[in-house]
Amino acid sequence: MKQVRHSSTVNSQVLDALRAAVITGELPAGTLHSVATLAGQLGVSRTPVREALIKLAQQGMVRFERNRGVRILQTSLHDLEEVFALRLLLEVPATRRAVRLLTPSAGRELRQVFAAMEKAAAADDEFRMWERDRRFHRILLEASGNGRLAEYVDSLRDMVLRRGVSTAHRSRSLQGIVAEHRVVLERVEEGDADGAAEAMRAHILHTAELLVAQEAGAEPGTVDVDLGWTCSTPVSVSQIET
Known part of the structure; x- marks a missing residue:
């Protein structure tokens, strides 16, 4: 994933980047990821990444797993x-x-x-x-x-x-x-x-x-x-x- 530039729109940029990565398979279905790792890849803090993942979870694209991270979900x-x-x-x-x-x-x-x-x-x-x-x-x-x-x-x-x-x-x-x-x-x-x-x-x-x-x-x-x-x-x- 491309690093996100720091700006007033960083939250929307992070959301767009993560959504695109899931859709294109860069983050494959079934894989597990930590917020910290994703934040490092995007070059941002954990907060916008966590907020973006919460939105993706509400859309059924990912699922948070306690003490493990976030899992990319498959569509049936x-x-x-x-x-x-x-x-x-x-x-x-x-x-x-x-x-x-x-x-x-x-x-x-x-x-x-x-x-x-x-x-x-x-x-x-x-x-x-x-x-x-x-x-x-x-x-x-x-x-x-x-x-x-x-x-x-x-x-x-x-x-x-x-x-x-x-x-x-x-x-x-x-x-x-x-x-x-x-x-x-x-x-x-x-x-x-x-x-x-x-x-x-x-x-x-x-x-x-x-x-x-x-x-x-x-x-x-x-x-x-x-x-x-x-x-x-x-x-x-x-x-x-x-």
Whole structure:
């Protein structure tokens, strides 16, 4: 991990550095670490490291073990199902509301971020693509008027990334991912709140189906994905009406 510069934003820098290290596998799942060691690696005191780890523990990324340190946690298939069930509950209505509240400046940024996604996909730059993907969703979540919601969905996305899974170059291409976001953007720019919400629903459902099937070692559409939070019984994602 890169050392953190001492500044007024040291706490957020430490949190970002530790989160990135967990997500990328630099701090592998199952490993145990001491606060002192992590502080030394980052070049900071123990206090901001401890505070950052407490936040990561609240997000389910790490667990404190008494007199031993902090352990990096793994994400299960059931965790993935829960994450996408929650994203459906939160992001779909948030997208609908965002269309109605979107400011001109937020709309311009959304278009710029999408253009950056296209550029990253064309360059086959998966890391930059995911950065822009996250920002695209974040703009809409923030536009819905709920900052806490944006933070929470970000933490849900981290749980998926922490597992080290991605559909890019496995279940679909970067261009395919961009295409799904293009539909959302078009509906937003048309002022079609319901259409944008349905496009977001379709995007999240498709991602869930591909990821869970991929991690289960099965073909997409052949695995029952339990999104019990949004459906009365476990069904295949491809059977859910959108």
